[in-house]
Amino acid sequence: MARPGFVLTVDDRTPPLLVPEGDGLRLQSFPVGTEVVYPADTSGRRTDPGTAIATALEQGLDTGSLAERLQPGQRLTITVTGLQEAPGHGVDPRRRVVEQVLELAARAGVDDVVVLVANGVGPRPTDRQLTELLGERVVRSFLADGRLRSHDALDRSRLRELVPGVELDARVVESDLVVDVSVARQRADDPGRTLLENVSALPTQRRLRGRDAAAEEVAADVVAAVAALPLVSVVLVLDQVSHPPALEFLGRREWEWKLRDRLAWFGLRRLADLSTDQARTLLQAPADRGLVAVAQGSSAAAGEWARARLAEQEQVRVTGQADVLVTGVPHRTPFNPGAAVDPLVAAWSALAGGLGATTGRPAVRPGGAVIAFHPLTPSFSARVHPASADFYADVLGVTTDPAEVAGHEDRFAEDEWYASLYRHHHAHAGVLPFQLWYELAAARAGVGEVVWVGADRAVAARLGFRAATTLADALEIVSDSVGRTPTIRHLHTPPGLVTDVVGG
Incomplete structure (x- = not known):
């Protein structure tokens, strides 16, 4: 049986608690009275993948059976997105969906089928990763003749404008039916918008995830683009095993x-x-992740369904906003596949990923403090994050203000070296550090001090934060703003959780 999340109040009998700090872990003692928010244990909610997927494809949320949408002569594109969710131990459930959709297409006489794996500005998958994701049978049948490929946000020959201001992979634009297969992520966005972010041209992605991504103009373009796509969304919800x-x-x-x-x-x-x-x-x-639920339908229906399912396993109710929020940095984030968690990714994880994981009000009060654990070692992966070291040295060395940071983005986006590494060497595109910075800056805007325990002091200062040797030292640093007896709340992650703040 799965166990729900809960809030533990630390007392004299509470043992030291596990806190992740990127590539390491520590057992940390907390002050008596600290609220520790534990996520749900959802490993007991698994369902049989084959049966669940077949049922979902037959019984759509609002679109009926997928088989009825498939007709001879169609141009069918199966997009596989959500690659930030690492494949689990054993057969990836996305592979099972793709195989069943291909079988339905074959029965319906659909011959023009392309499988498009899309990761936005993230690393394009290697052939080995494609095999891990989709299985040898799909790769062997589709890769050689170009019917299986990964999206390239910089390949102008394969990009088309869907609506004004939104350029997508040409195959998606020209398809009669697009079946998008994705894994729902924390605080799931509408699957249609997520698809656009993953299959769009770099200029479009910069608008969708840039500093002004929340603007009404961008939102209107997203709605228009999703409405113009003949899209069926298949969304998988996995358990929380991490x-x-x-x-x-x-x-x-x-x-x-x-x-x-x-x-x-x-x-x-x-x-x-x-x-x-x-x-x-x-x-x-x-990790040995299992399938909890799967559904298919329109983008709007699938998004609403996914948010409800994720809420069941991620949301934990807490009372009021704390004075101090304490969080660790998990070993795996959406942005460090196989690489160390560098200072920029760590800051994004603690602020946008931890502090920002809420249904409404943040878990810490306005002006409160955030204390995070990570060494912030100034080391960046040239293989995965080639632009981050230059962003840290050349941009953050001058300013941390998001508006001023944005003035440097064009240079990174147009850099031929970053473009080559993205297109041919499975690296993130050069705009990634800017997107991370915009999101973490927005998340931290409402809080006061941000202090990193065990961090390199020079690195913390460059990022606009402070450093402390121990948790006690960090609490001393923030005492001027939160007092000597603050309310302390610790997010016990991973796996991820979303705080639902009620009351005052």
């Missing part, structure tokens, strides 16, 4: 750890001391 089988104990509550779990913990800490890279590889190994 650690590989060898480290499954890390997902349990600390007072439930058995002797073998404590021995495994000491072994993991010893490995981290000897080799950070090996510890990261172990932490980022595929």
Whole structure:
């Protein structure tokens, strides 16, 4: 049986609690009275993937059976998005959906079929990753003749304007039917908008995820573009398992750890001391994630359905806003596939990903403090995040103001080296650090001090934050703004959770 999330109040009997700090973990003692928000344990909610997917494709939320939409002579495109969700241990459920859609298309006599894997400005998948995602049978049947490919946001020959201001992959624009297969993410957006972000040209993506992404003009263009697409959305909701089988104990509550779990913990800490890279590889190994639910329908219906399903397993109700919010940085984020969590990604994770994970009011009061755990080591992956080191040195070295930062974006977006690494070497596009900065800056706008425990002081200062050696030191630093006896709330992640703040 799955267990719901809950709030624990720390007392004298509470053991040290697990706090992630990117590539590492620590057991941290918290002051008595701290509220610790635990996410739900959803591993007991799994369903049989084959049966659930077949039922969803037959019984749409508001579009009827997918088989009835398939006709001979159609141009069918199956888009696979949501690649930020790493494939789980075993057969990826997205592969099962694609296989069943292909079988339905074959029965209906649909011959013109393309499978388009799209990751926006994120790394384009390698052939090996395509096989892990879709299985050898699909890759062998479709890759050689170009019917399986990954979207390229910079390939002008394969981009077409759908509506004014929105350029997408030409195959999507010219299709008679688009079946989008995605995994619902925390605080799920409308699947139609998410699809646009993943299959659009770079200039369009910059508008959709830029500093002015919330503008009414952009919102109107999104609505018009989604309405113009012959789109069916297939959305999968996975459980909250976030650690590989060898480290499954890390997902349990600390007072439930058995002797073998404590021995495994000491072994993991010893490995981290000897080799950070090996510890990261172990932490980022595929987790044993299972399918909780799946549905297909229009973009609007699928989005509403996904938000309701995610709320069941992610939302935890808390009372009022705290003076201090304490959070860690998980080992896996949407932006560090196989790479270390660098300072920019860590800041995004704590602020946009943690502080911003709420149904309405933030979990910390206006002017309150955020304390996060991460070393903020000034090291950036040249393979995955080639632009981040230059952004950190050349842009943040001058300003942290989002409006001034935006003035540097064109140079990074048009840089031929970043473009080549994105197109041919499976790296993020050069605009990624700007998108992260806009989102984290918006999330932190309402809070006061942001202090990083165990962080490099120079790096924290460049990012506009402060650093402390211990949690006690961090609480001392923020005491001028929150007082000597603040209310403290700790988000015990991963897996992710969304706070539902009620009352005062």
